Amino acid sequence: MKKKLSYFLVAVLSMGSLVGCGGNATESSGSSDQPAEAANSNSSAEGDVVTIAVGSAAPDTETSHYQQFLLKMKEQVEKETNGTVKIEIHANGELGGEREMIEAVQLGTLDATITGAGPLGNFAPSSNALDFPFLFNDREHAYKVLDGEIGQSISKELESTGAKILVWAENGFRNITNNTRPIKTPADLKGIKIRTQENKIHLDTFKDYGANPTPMAFTELFTSMQQGVVDGEENPLSVIVPNKFFEVQKYMTLSEHFYQAAPFVINTAKFESLTPDQQKALQSAAEAARDFERQFIFDMNEKFIETAKEGGMEILPTEEFDREAFVAASENVYKKYESEYGDILKRIRETK
Structure with a gap:
């Protein structure tokens, strides 16, 4: 896939426009057969039609939360701008993995992407603080952090790289799946090769x-589990089920060990090329989405959960998961990064 994306980027740079690769991907109802405009196009004037090409590693299905976000955003921004801003959706990992698409947005060879926050730390290091285990009390706590000053400061940090975050959408709380055994305690993970971001x-x-974590692009995950390259993975239900991981995974534990946001990231130059009214409409549409x-x-x-059960998965419910044992096993990672993230972690915990 990296080689494939490299060819794509070369083509973009030489042609001055975005060309979709991966022609075998199923086309979403919000995508187009026409090439998207380059992200570094000239400033738009009133009446011009501006196309914003958005990449997503998620499927273009009715149960895909990324697809639902993009369709809602597309509908609203095109309505509010009377069609002068159009959203072109490239789903199914058509344009590469999440880290690759963030890099493409920074380069300006892709206009925007919606992505899991996990790879974001490679570009805005303070965002790593969002990824500590058992950090957020609940979804509402996470929203207050992300939609407030902390989320805004992370976006400012990313802007120095040529991209910015319009909103923080959601992946949700992540859960563990595998083909080896039910996971109740950290000891159950010993020796299991688990894909991570x-x-x-x-x-x-x-x-x-005690696991053997293996970083891997999301676009490679299903096949890797199918072939036994990895034993398991961890993702929110909103990713596990729409991607039909129940076809290649036997056990799922509702562990909710990490909460993960899904930032919508846009090339800064592309955003600034829009008129003030278009920028306002795009921001408003992103918030609604x-x-x-x-x-x-x-x-x-x-x-x-019911779909996963019907697909043959054995589900270990939250009440049978030894949360206290996992919280205790998580203390070391907090200690290791105290000097680097201690201040922001304190601010996250104190957010009310």
């Missing part, structure tokens, strides 16, 4: 739990 906090956390997507995930969670 390319995130140092996640890697160190699962090492402390964020709220819609968060509620969508909440409403779908029970259905996701």
Whole structure:
């Protein structure tokens, strides 16, 4: 996939426009056959039609929270701008993995992406503080952190790299799946090769739990589990079920060990090329899509669990998960990064 994306980027740079790769991907109802505009196009004038190409590693299905976010955003921004701003959706990992797409947004060869926050720490280091285990009390606590001063400061940090966060959408609380055994305690993870995101906090956390964490692009995950390259993975229900991981995973523990946001990241130059009214409409549409997507995930969670059971998964419920043992096993990762993230972690915990 990296080689594929490299060819894509070369083509973009040479042609001055974005060309979608991965022609075998299923086209979403919000995507187009036409090439998207380059992110570094000239400033738009009143009446010009501006296309914003958005990449997503998620499927373009009715149960995909990323797809629901993008369709809602597309509908609203095109309505509010009378069609002068159009959203072009490239789903199914058509344009590469999440880290690759963030890099493309920074380069200006992709206009925008919605991505899990895990890889974001490679570009805005303070965002790693969001990824500590058992950090957030509940979803509402996470929203207050992300929609407030802390979320804004992380976006400011990212802007120095050529990209900015319009809103923090949601992935949700992450859960553990595998093909080896039910996971009740950290000891149950011993020796299990589990795919993680390319995130140092996640890697160190699962090492402390006794697992063998293996960073891997999301686009490679299903096949890797199917072929036994990895034994398991960890993701929110909103990712596990729409991607049909129950077809290649036997056990799921409702561990809710990490909460993960899903920032919508746009190339800064692209955003600034819009007129003030277009910028306002895009921001408003992104906020509406964020709220819609968060509620969508909440409403779908029970259905996701039932679908996973029907697909053959054995589910270990939250009440049987030894949360206290996992919290105790997580203490080392907090100590390791105290000097680096202690201040922001304190601010997160104190957010009311």
